[in-house]
Structure formats: C-alpha cells, structure tokens
Amino acid sequence: MKNIMLITTTALSLTLIAGCAQKPIVQYGDATAVETTDINFGSTDLQKVANDMTDSLLLSPIVGTLTENSRPVVFVERIKNKTSEHIDTESITDSVSTKLLRSGKFRFVDMTRVDAVRKQLEFQNDAGMVDSSKAIQFGNQIGAQYMLYGNLSSIVKSTKDKSDVYYKFTLRLLDLKSGLVEWADETEIRKTRSKGAIGW
C-alpha cells in the first residue's frame, strides 16, 4: 500500500513538473477570428474597416454607373493617421485596393512603385542590354481617373478602471477631372476595456 502511494505521488509530481516545464506552444489560428489581445488597433479592426469600405463602395449606385461600361483607373493617395497610435495605414489601403481589384470593377495604378518602374524602364531603354524594338517605351502608361484617400482618427478616453477608444475611418473617391467627390463613406469602431478588479 505504501509503495502504491509512493508511486502515485511520484507520478503525480512528475506530471506536475512536466506541466510546469512546458515547451512554448505554437498553433495556427483563424486569420479572420476576432482578436482582443488589447485595446489598440488590431487585425479585426483592419478587416472590419477594409470590408465595410469595399462593400459600401461596390454596392453604391454611383459606382455602379461609373463601372457599367468601363473599368475606371484609380490611384490610392493615402490614409492619414490622425490617431494616437502608430498604425500602418498602408496596410488598410492595400486591403481595400486588393478587394476592389478582385471585384474586377476597377483598375489601379500603384504610386508607391513609380520609382522602381522608372528604373526598370530606364534600364530597358538606356542600358543597351535590351532589344530596343522590344523595350517598353516611356510615355505609354495610363493615368488615373480617380483618387482614393481618407482619414483615420480616434478619440481615446480612459480612467483608472476603464478605457474607451473610438475610431472613425473615412474613405473618399475623387474624380480627378472634375474634382468632384463621387463617393464617400465612413465606418466607426468602438472598443472598451475594463480592468479586472483582481489579477496576477
């Protein structure tokens, strides 16, 4: 009896020790799952903002008439970060433009890669290594007809027990020829964090 007791206690303590000295666990998760690690701008907010905006843009009747017979060329200016957090707003515009491209209704020119394109064209035309009859000539690109731009702003309030963040994301589509804003929409996010009364 004593032996059994001894064995069980040793086995128990061994499992306990093994439990304590666990290796870090690496897991795959759902990329679209709701993430609430902290109150800061996170993946869920980014996805919500991008989805809301593209849905609204694609469903709006004005855009419907714009894209009826043609695929307008758009360039993304940028999203101004007016919050009190460091947020990669380029990532939001990337998501929005990718979704719009996927819909097949719009075409995009990428202003962030103009320098790289210029370098490549210079190489093709001036380096003497590319067959000049097959080199892509300067001055054949298509200019954008519309500009997509926006703002991300926030209001943060916090007390000892509670924090509240409100984000407002505004996106606009501007006709470069007429200067008219053809479409605009905004989406809001509110997040609150209440502190636990007792914790480690």
Place this chain on the structure above:
Amino acid sequence: MNKVRVAQRQGDFTNAQAFIPQQNQQHNAYNLSLLEKGRLAFLQKNWADSQLLLAKAYQTIEQENAKANIQISKGLSNASAAVSNDNAIKYQVPAYEQSMMHSYQALNYLYQGHLESALVEVRKANLVQENALIDNENEVFIAQKEMADKGIESDSLYANYPSMTEVIGTVKNGFQNAFTFYLSALLYESAGEVNDAYIDYKKALEIFPDNKYIKADVARLAKKLNIIDESIKVNPVEKSKNTSINSSSELANKLASKSGQVVILYEQGLIAEKQEVKLNLPLFTRHNDMRFFSFSLPVYQNEFQGRVSNSAPLQLQYQKQTHQSDQIVVLQSLASKQLKEQLPSIVARQAFRVVAKEQLRRKMSKEGGDIGNVLASLYSIASEKADTRSWLTLPNRIHLLKVNLPVGQHTLNLEHINGQSAINITINAERISLINLTTVGSYTGFHVANL
C-alpha cells in the same frame, strides 16, 4: 547613476550608456533604465536606437496600465517593500517623465523623416497630460486621507519636511508641460494643421503666460484663423502698428513669403537627484499614545537647486539685434511638485512599514531575546532607505527662442552657458527650421532639422 551623470556631463554618452546597470524585464526599475538609455541614445543622435528603447519603455508603461487594479504579484512586492523599503516597489513613471518620453520620441521620428508618426507621439503626450489632470486631484485627496488614517497629520509632516517651495516656484501641478504642447503645436503647424497648432500654442501659453514667443505665436495664428482672442491683449500702440501692417497687407505677405521661422529649443543642465532626509515624526497608535518613529523620505533640496538653477538665457545676435530665449519648462519644478503631491502616499506607506517592522522586532525579541531585538532594530534602521529613483538624464530646464529670418543660408551665432556655437542653417520660405541645442556640463551639442 553617479558615473552615468559624470560621463553625461563630459559628453561621453557611449560610456554613460555602458554605466547604466543592465536590468532584466522583471526588475522593478526596468522601465527607468530604458528611459535613461533612450535619452542617452537621443543625445548621441542615434535616433533609431533611441526610438526603439523609448518604444519599449512605453510598452512597459502600457502593460502596467492595463493590469488589474489589485494585483497579487504587486501585493507580494509591496509586502516585501513593507519590511524593506519603497525601492522594492515597481517604479511608477510619473506624468512629467511620460510626457518627456513622448516628446523625445516625437523628435526621434521627426529626425528620421516621419512627421506623421511624430504627430502620433505628441498626441500620446497630450493624452498623458489629460489623464493626469483627471486622476490628479482625486489621488492627492485619497493619499492625504490615507496618511491621516495612519495617524499622521500633514501639519507635523510639512513642519519637519524641508521646504521645496523655491524649487517648485509657480508651477500649479507636476505634469503640465508647456514644452510638450509647444512641440506639438510646432509639428502641427509644419504639417499644415493650423487649427490644431493654435490650440496647442494656447495650452502652452496657459502654462507659461509670460513667454513672449508663445504669445506671439498665439497672436499670429489667431490672426491667420480669424479668431478674436481675448487672452492676447494687444496694447493700443501695438494695435495701431498692426493696422498699419494690415493696410499694406500685400507687402507684408510678400515679405512673409520670403522668410521662414527659426525655432531653437535649448535644453540646459541636468535634473537634480532626489536626496534622502531622515525625519522623526509622531505617530498615533491605536491606543492613541504618541510615539516617534524614524522616516526616510525623498526630497529635492532647495539649496542644491540654487546651484543648478542659474538659468542663463540663450542669446542670438542677428543684424545688430539681440534676441534672448525665454523659459518654456523647468522640469526640476515639475519633478519637485510631483514629489510633493506624492508625499502623503509615500508617508502612508512608511507608516505602514514602521508598524510592520515594529511587529517584526517584537516577534524577534520574543523568540531571539536581546540578540533578536538588536538584530531587528539594526535591520529596520539599515533597510530604511528613501525611494530616490527618477529619470536622471533629463535636462533641468528648456528655453525657447524664435526668430524670423529671410530665406537662404545663414550662420547663427548663439551665446550660451558654455560659450558660443556657430550653427549653419537653411531657411525655406514659410517653413520652420528647428534647432535642438543641449548644454550639459561641459558638453554642447545641437541638431538642425527643417520641418
């Protein structure tokens, strides 16, 4: 920390950084060591490193803020603080240090060419000050009540405690930092957001109402935005001058478009270290008998302040005109005020500790006889040490000087406490050129940025 400060005074920031003790993340002053290193990296003009270090410091502060109000682990460290001293408690970064952290971080981003990120940082700094304003009154009141509950009257405390009134000066609270507001206004202005800039210039003016440069800025932007501001009183003489400019506003506009602003932020000296004072304070026990106990409390000494406070304004000679800098923040005053506001809670903790140590002594004398008694008494004296931690590589005060100069290359001759510096700058039309000048001990350094 003394070695660090000596090295810093000589301008040897690499060595100063090496002297900062290496601390792991669990250490109770880990956040402080990050701040010190971040500031030294900033002085070294190593913006990227400084940005990383200060970002880490911010992270630790945020983590601390997000934690539950009652923490078991904190309770444990506070329990060990109850039988040793306040140094065992995790260092709480006060609001004025947090606002300076965000200000340096903003400059780090700015010098690396990220104005938008710099603006994020100044917004964070403003948030710190807003929250401090909300929390402050409440906390001071609660701490005073707590101290009274422990049987100490504030009269007997302040009668014995060295006065810091000279150091504190006219500061209303320990967190309102005009420098931070001014920096944020500058950045907003250079980003073209004039309305935001106006609001922050005004906030800076509220804190330092006599600063002529801030006054001029508020007036300038009020005019630009067509705001009639009651707070800027214009003398009749000046008014007539203004109208004469108005009548020839076209000419004034022409002139303005061919000039730019030079803003010099002049950081002077080093913030003082907290000293320790030992006080014998009466404590009323449960049976209402009074006993004197020894307290060690942190203090900023007035006389020490006198030595470092010789504020020498910066002088700029330009075309036979002398411009003089004006004070925009005295960090030493903020630190002293902050300490004074914290004092009741420090004393309350000390009273609690005195009781705990007394119990320890009784127990040890019961179990260990005379030797136990002596040991416990020795321990309670030896372990009594005031919490003198603070961010020590910060400057003592910051001055502001602003002039309008015509577009083009200029060499500015600046006269400061360490002699003279000739600084070459380029003025762009209607833009701001920012010079950050630092004198610490024998070291003089500057950095020029065109916003």
